[in-house]
Amino acid sequence: MAELMEKASSWLSLLPRITTINLLEVAIISILVYEILFWVKNTRAWTVLKGLGVILIFAVFAAVLHLNTILWILEKTTGIAVTALLVVFQPELRKALEQLGSQNIISNILSFDDAKDHRSFDDKTINELVRATFEMAKVKTGALMVIERAASLKEIERTGIEVNGLVSSQLLINIFEHNTPLHDGAVIIRGNRVAAATCYLPLSDNMSISKDLGTRHRAAVGVSEVTDSVTIVVSEETGRVTVAEGGTLKRVTDAEGLRTILAGVKGQVETGSRLKIWKGRLKNERKADE
Incomplete structure (x- = not known):
């Protein structure tokens, strides 16, 4: 042994x-x-x-x-x-x-921006988005609204027409009204403002997306695959409301469900903003010590 x-x-x-x-x-x-x-x-x-x-x-x-x-x-x-x-x-x-x-790993570590993050939005903007979404859903008005988060949508914004107006249900409904100059394409929402309209989004080539969904939904998935944005889609054929995030689609049945999703997005944006402010203060303190 x-x-x-x-x-x-x-x-x-x-x-x-x-x-x-x-x-x-x-x-x-x-x-x-x-x-x-x-x-x-x-x-x-x-x-x-x-x-x-x-x-x-x-x-x-x-x-x-x-x-x-x-x-x-x-x-x-x-x-x-x-x-x-x-x-x-x-x-x-x-x-x-x-x-x-789009993960912004380096920027999250090295960013020292002590200004208020321009991507954060308030509860009023959430209410206006929810109201506009379901008002358009009632009358089956197709809509595509992309909410910017950490990843910049400037490149996509340049494909459209600058609006730079405060988010309101009336503005969004007017933009997507049939036969109006700005109804075709997507709007980019940055913080509390509609940055641009008639923007072109990259289409997803994911073959698992249902054939019942059209180009609008495929575009929403496409932009969510290459950025961390959240996109609200209103179907022109059925009036269904869908949210695209992280390359996936989620059906939203009522206003409260959409409000909950947008409140979660708002919390994530504010957390990132506070982190940048904290890092900026540390940098300023180091400068003061020198």
Whole structure:
């Protein structure tokens, strides 16, 4: 028994030593692999990945059977295939990078803006948004209202017409009224103001979105995939109210439900604003000490 334990100990001594750094690396790599697989599963890359799997199995068979000509062809086309994949998946890769950038990790750490965050809004704005949404829903007036949070919507705003007016139910209803100059497209809401109207939003290519939903809902999902914005959608066909956030759609059945969602958004924005003010005060205090 002692001899067996000694042999087991000698075998274990041959294994590499596992440190805390090694465990940290394993955890990081595991998270990255999971996120990549999750991204692949929800894009066109999943279908192509299955095709690549078939090619890989074919290459293994070619190696086992020593089909040297086929192996030579596969070796020479590998570099071209990688470049072709980058070109084919350029939209998906760009969207993934936009989602990563919209997290504002660096800005949350390094931002020292001590001014009041212009993206925060008050309860009056929430009430006006809720009133306008369900007034338009009653008469089946299509609407698309994007509420800006941490990620800037300036690029999307430039595609529309500047409004810069206080949020009110009358203003929003007039904008989306049929056959008016500003009714087509989305409005961008920044804080308590309607920043722009007739804005064009990126369309989502998520194939899981119901075919019963039109371009308006696909645009709402699209902008929520690349930014942290919250979008209120009123269907022109059914009058249904839907909220798009984080690439998903949520049906809202009554005014109280929408008010609860917007109150949550308001709380998140105010929390971020207070954090920036606190960091700005710390910076000012350091300057005063110097």
